[in-house]
Amino acid sequence: MKNRIILMGVAILMATSIFAQVEDPVKWTFSVDNVIGQEAELVFSAEIDYPWHLYSAHLPEGGPIATKPWYDESDNYTLVDEIVESPKPKVKFDAGFQMDVGTLAGKAEFRQKVKFKDAGTQTVSGEIEFQVCDDEVCLPPKSVSFAFEVKLEGAAAASDEIVHVDAGTETEETVAIESTTDASDTAVAGVPALEDEKSLWRFFWLAFGLGLLALLTPCVFPMIPMTVSFFMQGSDSKARGIFRGLIFGISIMAIYTLLGVIVSVSNVGPNAANALSTHWIPNLIFFALFMVFAFSFFGMFELVLPSSWSNKADTQVDKGGLGGVFFLALTTVLVSFSCTGPIVGALLVEAAGGLALKPILGMFGFGLAFAIPFTLFAIFPSWLKGLPKSGGWLNAVKVVLGFIVLAFSMKFLLALDPTNKILTRELYLAVWIVLFSMLGAYFLGKIKFAHDSDLPHISVPRLLLSVASFSFVIYLFLGLFGYELKTISPLLPPKSPNGLDLTQRAVYSGTPMLAADAHEECTPVKYADMFHMPFGLKGFYSLEEGLACARASGKPVLIDFKGHFCSNCKKMEAAVWSDPEVLRALREDYVIVALYTDDRTKLPEAEWYTSEVDGKVKKTIGQQNIDFEIANFRTNTIPLYVIMDADGNVVGEPKGTDLDVASYLSWLKGK
Structure with a gap:
């Protein structure tokens, strides 16, 4: 509590800083359209400020938060088909999540068809969940309440009111909208585009090859x-x-x-x-x-x-x-x-x-x-x-294709184990290592299949292909010991938090035991079984524990406001924190405290509190962390990095996304 009071005082002094702004870039409008018989369309319309964007309603597993309504339980209606969005999402490769994701900017519309069991005026209520990002920062996921009043046959006339809702607010207000049936006024959304022009051309050239x-x-x-x-x-x-x-x-x-x-x-x-x-x-x-x-x-x-x-x-x-x-x-x-x-x-x-x-x-x-x-x-x-004349080399082409197809079949297994508890990165790489080792042995004539002809000697092309296969195997072996393998990383599962990572051992080899390691206060306890630090770093997930360790070790605290679904957070870690000099500074000079602002873990009721910012009860880890960020730093963007001394006083200016390694390292060193 003392730390909270100290930081509130610091926040007043920082009110004029570049971070003194709580972002609220989305306004929602809810309406009802195309009421025909017992069916109607619920329309969720978003106005998104530049340069922010929403994410598509249809995203692969393991990506950012998709824009999706969650409905209160009711036996009086059922959803018909999937939600449809317009315009078509703009799809691009997200380096943070290592996948193609669809985004919408400016104005976006989401339509959900609903079929009702009874006539009269019906109510559909719930919350629409979404997340907004720009090229540098993301905001934690938000939920906005909605309540539609749908006039079916036999109901009294509904009002013409349309309610506009800010992205950062919640409302219990019922939204009464005039129902329309004029199809000419309806913008019919198409199937979301999950491939952009570049990916189509890549696929064309793959097929051509x-x-x-x-x-x-x-x-x-x-x-x-x-x-x-x-x-x-x-x-x-x-x-x-x-x-x-x-x-x-x-x-x-x-x-x-x-x-x-x-x-x-x-x-x-x-x-x-x-x-x-x-x-x-x-x-x-x-x-x-x-x-x-x-x-x-x-x-x-x-x-x-x-x-x-x-x-x-x-x-x-x-x-x-x-x-x-x-x-x-x-x-x-x-x-x-x-x-x-x-x-x-x-x-x-x-x-x-x-x-x-x-x-x-x-x-x-x-x-x-x-x-x-x-x-x-x-x-x-x-x-x-x-x-060239026909011969055994033609069947060799088929066998090589067989090995390649077998290797690529593994990608479909990833969807069967989205959390990678069984098909870990190490197991995935082990299978590939075996397959391409067998391919190298096949080129040398050590393995023979049904339709292969006798191989009296090894030709030069076979020898070169064998060298290429075994070289790729050695490259894959490096992945077992923590190396990134950036050329094929989109095809692989993410790194296992408990996997072997010699890259970090190489960085820290010869480093003496930290002073922090010698203190009982510097043993993470709270949430240590739930969260993990990247690159083998040690850290905390509770500010109280982090400050206690800072006092014991005499080191400052680096607060990392981040999110599970924050693409820019992942970019910062992959592009900046992975640098050996940055890693060395983080490990030797700081006590790291990672505060997840989008985590939905519900806390015991004794730990709930009512926010001084919006007057609402904060019940989850993420709600309390984002409330702390807003209350003390007047911003809700992530990532946000803040340096504190052991007494909870802010040192220097907070820092957002900065992919310049030299600039970030200079900030860490206080230059």
């Missing part, structure tokens, strides 16, 4: 000269042969693109992408499919289409003309399915649940790459002489 790789499989490569010979022998002139080759290539692209269209049309629903990317059932199915594809590449069995399909297509080829060319392309696609099927299937699994254009663009890229050689060899038939 796999299309080229598919040409090197034993089902496809031998067909190239036979198909080109068909064009030339059945043509009256070279120009006609070239024309038929072009039609053949266009037909292949059309067939694969049509397959993408079918997948795209079947992938409907505003929350399809979120469900497919986070729910355990589709991810388990996708994992099983990838395993089947991998085993097929290894020669355990072949995935083949019914022979009647290719036979019927082949009979149409004999009729000649452009129709015959199309059916030759269809026959090529069907006959090569045992090699291309797993590749196409893996691509479609990756595209499933995403933007509607993704499977179409992916299959177009695959078909384009697959068709280019046939077309080029039809135009320049003399190039056929330069093709």
Whole structure:
């Protein structure tokens, strides 16, 4: 309590500082629309101040707080479909969470269709939860109360009042809105875009590359000269042969693109992408499919289409003309399915649940790459002489693809264990190390699969590929000992808090025992079983304990106001706190106190108190920490770093997000 009084006094002196502002960047409007029979749409409209943004209602597990209404229990209505948002969220890669996240800025609207059991005037109440961030800081998650009065048939006329609510306030007021049924006034929200333009292009080039790789499989490569010979022998002139080759290539692209269209049309629903990317059932199915594809590449069995399909297509080829060319392309696609099927299937699994254009663009890229050689060899038939002969190397391509597909199948297991209690980073890396070690051994001829031919000697390409495989294995080994592996970090689970981390031991090697370590007061007790410090740092999660340790050790306190769902907090730790010099300063010069402002752990009733800021009872760890931040530093932004002496007096100016390592280190040293 004494510390609270001291800090309140300090806060008055800081009132004119750059942090003397409690951010409140969102205003909410609630209305009812499209009342038809027993159904209506609840409309949550947000006006967001520049440069802040909200997060989409549909986010993968492990990301920031999604914008989502929570409804009070009622038997009188049910929700119909998923909540829909407009405009389409802007999607970008979030380095803090290592994933693509959708954001909305300016004005945003969320619509939820509701079906009522009874007529008359009905009430729907609850809270909408959301979080806002800008490029430097985030605010802790907030909840705003709402109460809709929906006029159904037989009810008295409702008022025209629309209530505007600030993001930082809560209200018990009932919102009475005039219901409308004019569809022309309704902005229909589309499916949220979970891939941006860059990710679509990345997927296109991935599909294009796999299309080229598919040409090197034993089902496809031998067909190239036979198909080109068909064009030339059945043509009256070279120009006609070239024309038929072009039609053949266009037909292949059309067939694969049509397959993408079918997948795209079947992938409907505003929350399809979120469900497919986070729910355990589709991810388990996708994992099983990838395993089947991998085993097929290894020669355990072949995935083949019914022979009647290719036979019927082949009979149409004999009729000649452009129709015959199309059916030759269809026959090529069907006959090569045992090699291309797993590749196409893996691509479609990756595209499933995403933007509607993704499977179409992916299959177009695959078909384009697959068709280019046939077309080029039809135009320049003399190039056929330069093709390498078929042989065991073609099956080796399939086996390599099998190892790669098997490795990437692991990503679907992450959705089955979102907290990484079983599939830890170490276990994930161990599986990859085994797989790529086996791949290296395969290149050296130490492992042989069903359709592999004898290998009398090791060719130079195999030797180089083996070196590349084992080099990647050594790189993966470093991850077991705490190294970041930044090039593949988006594919891996997060670091385990109790995992081995030699990078920190290297930083601190030779460091004598800290004075703080020798005092009983410097043993974290409160919440130590719930929270963890990054990079093996020692610290506290209660200011009282931190100040006690500071008095015992003679060191200042560094308060880190942070959040579980704060992207900028994670960026600061990854980009700044990870620096060896910063880590050394944090470990040797400070007692760290991490205060989570968004933690929802409910405290014992004896620890509740009524805030002097807003007059509300603070019941959770996060509520009390953010109340402390607002009351003493007149801001609710995170991250916020504050240096105190052992008596609770603030030293220097608090600091927000600063990704400049030199600047942050200078601040830590008081320069």
